Amino acid sequence: MNMMAMRCGGETIIIDAGMGFPEADTPGVDIIIPDFSFIEDYRDEISAIVLTHGHEDHIGAVPFLLKEINVPVYGTHFTLAILERKLQEHGLIDSTVLHSVEPRDRVTLDRFEVEWIHVSHSLTSCTAVAVTTPVGVVIHSGDFKIDETPVVGPPTDLERLSEYGDQGVLALLADSTNAERPGRTQSERAVIPALEKIFEEAEGRIVLSCFTSSVHRIQIVLDLAREYGRRVALLGRSMLRNVETADSLRQLDVPDGLFISASEARNTDDDQLLLLVAGCQGDPMSAMTKLATDQHKNLSVDEGDTVVLSARQIPGNEPSISRLISHCYKRGAQVIDSSLARVHVSGHGSQEDLKILIEATRPRFLVPIHGEHRQLYRHRDWASSSGVVDPENIVVFENGDVLELDESRAEITAKEVVGRTFIDASYEEVEDLVVRDRKHLSYDGIVVAIVAINPTSGELESEPEVVTRGFIHEEDSSEMLGELKRLIEGTVNGAAHEERIDYAVIKEKIRLALKRFIQKATGRRPMIIPVVVEV
């Protein structure tokens, strides 16, 4: 959920607005976006959304942000092509102004001048942005690594970054994702030998899953498929869409006749087939999991297949990836992931990459961004101990912090309210309270107590009813149900007449009585809903 606002003299620009995926603790939530309430005070002065690259964690929240503030969006052609599909889904394509830029393009706004500078990353057409302000130049690295030999596109534009360094850079905001890793991050090409060996040795089908945005990786795989005489079937909606977008914008070089459909793949010899599949994180609805569990309509993983997971495991996804691997083995396939061979390299720079960036830009202030808090602090510690920046000039700023900069000073001066907004599959917001209730229900179930009370006499008109779900097995628990009913009767009968005819009061008395009793008897805290029926 990377998102930052930059403000100067009454103008604000937003750099990136990304989304995140929920973990298991938010049932019914499909995506998470930043809480935008902090922009409320600056709404009228926001002049642009500036995008660094097309990854979901940098652009996924843009459609939701545009519903709040309709301002022009700037990014490279490819970044905007990825965004356009989202805008279409949200019905925003006609109302949004998109300005596509090339690296080294400069856009002059009121107080800011923004230049996009090409950087290497796992996706292509990625950029850092250099923002020239009246108090100095601020460089935001985007997500980057220093890859001298990327597969698609040029390497990181160190020349332009150094020119900024020559002129003087006030602050560098740098990607901390791999700040804990010593040395350099390897080139995208580093996976070629291991993948080549797989193509060399595989006698059956090759089933390869990677992130559908890993354009360099996909190009390598397509090149190997051509070289080893394998046709390629793309499986999974996001794989088809992303490859199509990348191909149409010449981010990929696809040989004619390489692709075949899933149904053609059924009739292709195993040793002449490569399945390139979405779902490397083991998402249960993904094409890869469907293949591995025989749920796909055309194809499945089978005896003799070589399954390659060419991606990192995003923290939190390990259990589903592990299940995916087990399913593949059970079906008789071989599985190769990055624990067995170098089939994945990171798209984020390690310490020596960061050092190259810092030495090129020579910032007065270094501000670690992107990554968990731990990584921001490790970035700071590494940078101070390695002497690349004066330790006093390294500022860690966390989510919500307001960093104030002038020619000679960088200080955290305030904190804005930031947080998460939950979104469901129909792109509607799900309130925190709703998610909390769902969690509560999923842990301890629900108990509904139904009583019929005469509104005049306040007497019970019939025996109370108790309905439960996810709490006890009712047929086996008649004793417990009987006790709950007697407790409700006792609570109503023991209440004063005024309490009994005030339904809000009697409902709360029933709820508390049940809650105390159930907690004592079972140690559990189901959701309790008393219902009073007026007779």
Ligand SMILES: [Zn+2]
């Ligand atoms: Zn990225």
